[in-house]
Amino acid sequence: MTILLTGSSRGIGAAIHTTLTDAGATVIGHGTRSGIPADFADPAAPAALWRQALEQAGGAIDILINNAGVFEANPIEADDWTDQWERTMRINLTASAELCRLAVLHWRQRGTGGRIVNVASRAAYRGDSPAHWHYAASKAGMIAMTKSIARGYAGENILAFGICPGFTMTGMADDYLASRGGDKLLADIPLGKVADPAEIASVARYCALEAPASMTGAVIDVNGASYVR
Numbered sequence: 001m002t003i004l005l006t007g008s009s010r011g012i013g014a015a016i017h018t019t020l021t022d023a024g025a026t027v028i029g030h031g032t033r034s035g036i037p038a039d040f041a042d043p044a045a046p047a048a049l050w051r052q053a054l055e056q057a058g059g060a061i062d063i064l065i066n067n068a069g070v071f072e073a074n075p076i077e078a079d080d081w082t083d084q085w086e087r088t089m090r091i092n093l094t095a096s097a098e099l100c101r102l103a104v105l106h107w108r109q110r111g112t113g114g115r116i117v118n119v120a121s122r123a124a125y126r127g128d129s130p131a132h133w134h135y136a137a138s139k140a141g142m143i144a145m146t147k148s149i150a151r152g153y154a155g156e157n158i159l160a161f162g163i164c165p166g167f168t169m170t171g172m173a174d175d176y177l178a179s180r181g182g183d184k185l186l187a188d189i190p191l192g193k194v195a196d197p198a199e200i201a202s203v204a205r206y207c208a209l210e211a212p213a214s215m216t217g218a219v220i221d222v223n224g225a226s227y228v229r
Contacts, residue, residue, distance in 0.1 A: 002026045002057045003208060004050075006040075006099070007068030009033035012119065012168055015197035016067060016204045023205060028053045028061075030068065040068060040095035041087060050102045060110065063208050064103040066096040066142070067119040073131040085134040092138035097145055104149065104158055113157025117207045118146045119200070120219075122166045126227045139164075143219055150217030159216040161207035166223025168195045191224030 003020055007013035009031025020027050029035030030049055036056070038049040054061060069092040074084040100116055107114035123132070124139040142162070149160040167185065186192065203220050211218070221227065 001062050001209070002028065002060060003063040003065060004028050004030070004053045004057075004061050004099075004103075005035075005065045005067060006030045006049075006096075008035050012165065012197045012200045012204075013067045015201035016065060019198070019201040019205045020208065023209060025063075025209065026057070028056055040091040043090070043094075046095045046098040047102065050099060054106070060112075061103065061106060061114070062112075063115045063117070064099055065117045065119070065204060065208060066099060067204075068095070069119075069138075071132070071135055074134055075131045076133075088134040089138050089141075092135070093141045093145075096142055100145065100149060100160075104153060107158050108153075108156060113159070115208055116146070116149060116158075116160040117163065117204055118142050118160070119163050119165070119204065120146075122164045122221065122223045122227045124164055125229055146219070147217050154213075154216050157213070159211075159213055161211060161215065161217075162219035163200065163203050163207065164219055164221050164223065165195060165200050166221075166226045168197055168200055189224040189226040191226075193224065195222055195224060 003025050005013060005017055005027055008017045008029030010033060017027050017029055030038055036049055036052050038045040040046065070088055072088065074081055078084065096118060103114060103116060120142045121139040123136040124143045128136040146160045146162040200222055203222055
């Protein structure tokens with residue numbers, strides 16, 4: 001089982017990499033610190049990453065996990081608001097979409113089926129702060145895309161799953177927690193704690209390796225009941 005995992009060098013991605021490797025899967029990582037380098041702000045990067053990963057995999061990738069993303073503040077007063085909106089959309093949503101497209105085409109050509117796991121956010125459903133419209137919109141788009149893929153290609157055994165974490169103790173969330181007052185945010189989480197990356201990784205492993213085919217299109221929340229639907 002060969003898996004392409006984006007954003008694998010730290011945080012949730014690093015935990016997913018470890019969990020899948022421990023399960024016996026071959027994981028081809030992508031990231032800024034390890035794996036195949038690709039800057040998703042560059043429109044050419046997703047296709048280049050796919051080509052390199054496919055070559056490294058010997059011509060066959062079985063599972064795609066889109067985890068890479070950015071969480072950058074973009075206040076509405078900012079002069080470059082539109083540029084920052086488009087940057088986040090490019091990295092979080094468009095790059096993931098391009099990789100999903102390449103994966104679906106690859107599996108259809110092989111006739112083997114495959115699995116996509118898209119790591120989104122609870123922001124896809126409940127929104128985010130006034131400085132993070134773009135982040136919430138990108139993650140909502142990822143979930144809509146996941147469901148569209150699931151509905152469109154289930155008959156070809158191409159399955160798609162979404163994961164919506166809440167706050168997770170990674171470098172990306174640390175700054176946000178500090179800026180919003182960690183105690184107040186924790187008070188909004190009934191479980192009383194921020195998720196650990198290993199918890200998200202266990203769900204990603206299940207979706208990638210174990211979830212029954214009839215679960216395709218499912219979105220799993222991992223947010224300590226801070227948002228339920």
